[in-house]
Amino acid sequence: TYEHHDPSTGKTLLCDKCRPGTHLAAHCTPSTPTKCLPCEENQFTELWNYLPRCLYCSNYCDDSQEVAKECSATNDRVCRCKEGLYSSSGFCFSHSECQPGLGVKLAGTSETDTVCERCVDGYFSNSSSANEPCVKHQECAPGQTALLNGSASQDALCGTCEDLARRVGETYRSFIAGFFGTHKMRPKKMRRLIGSSHTPPPSVRSTLGQSVPKQRGPLLEQMTSRLARIRPRILLETLRRVQRNSLANKLEKTLAGIQQQNPGC
Numbered sequence: 626t627y628e629h630h631d632p633s634t635g636k637t638l639l640c641d642k643c644r645p646g647t648h649l650a651a652h653c654t655p656s657t658p659t660k661c662l663p664c665e666e667n668q669f670t671e672l673w674n675y676l677p678r679c680l681y682c683s684n685y686c687d688d689s690q691e692v693a694k695e696c697s698a699t700n701d702r703v704c705r706c707k708e709g710l711y712s713s714s715g716f717c718f719s720h721s722e723c724q725p726g727l728g729v730k731l732a733g734t735s736e737t738d739t740v741c742e743r744c745v746d747g748y749f750s751n752s753s754s755a756n757e758p759c760v761k762h763q764e765c766a767p768g769q770t771a772l773l774n775g776s777a778s779q780d781a782l783c784g785t786c787e788d789l790a791r792r793v794g795e796t797y798r799s800f801i802a803g804f805f806g807t808h809k810m811r812p813k814k815m816r817r818l819i820g821s822s823h824t825p826p827p828s829v830r831s832t833l834g835q836s837v838p839k840q841r842g843p844l845l846e847q848m849t850s851r852l853a854r855i856r857p858r859i860l861l862e863t864l865r866r867v868q869r870n871s872l873a874n875k876l877e878k879t880l881a882g883i884q885q886q887n888p889g890c
Contacts, residue, residue: 646698728759
């Protein structure tokens with residue numbers, strides 16, 4: 626209810642308010658109740674009220690938003706951030722991506738950003754993603770061995786001694802990419818290693834004249850492509866020639882570990 630001074634009697638009356646979706650058309654009198662009328666199109670009242678007119682639906686969604694609830698007699702239009710965006714301080718921002726080594730713990734919503742978590746032992750994430758959780762390292766099939774142990778940012782690599790000895794195919798290339806991918810190198814030293822790598826066969830020699838990328842990702846890809854054509858012994862010599870002795874020792878230790886687990890290698 627609300628108080629209304631009745632001019633005809635001079636008394637203060639307690640009048641009933643109008644329900645949501647309506648507005649006041651006439652105050653109550655000693656003999657008649659409050660008169661209310663429905664809101665017109667694109668107008669609303671959300672609460673019990675004694676407003677002389679309804680409010681206009683004035684909330685419009687921008688390009689980064691979509692309509693969550695359309696304007697009605699009882700509410701203004703409600704907007705929310707579109708898929709892949711979340712609201713903060715009145716603006717919509719893209720959901721954060723979890724970097725390699727981190728997985729999605731809670732996916733972002735229209736109101737909250739992505740929550741990331743570090744991958745625990747036995748799990749990994751090797752990409753930047755706003756959707757993917759950490760996944761379990763693969764288990765090697767019978768007859769295969771773990772050529773590279775998995776890490777938080779890399780799956781385990783399974784294969785056979787023959788795969789490494791062949792120096793062709795996806796397994797050996799993945800071994801080289803996985804090994805160098807987990808040992809951070811500065812782009813300057815990566816370019817130096819590319820330049821010092823063993824001369825490739827004639828079929829790929831024409832690519833040597835191409836410019837060397839500056840970014841780490843393309844650099845790693847080009848370095849992997851070059852080094853995957855080099856015998857392990859030559860690769861170790863190359864690493865030491867460019868003063869990457871620590872990396873050479875780690876590679877030598879990794880290869881020795883594989884051979885120790887598989888004496889037939």
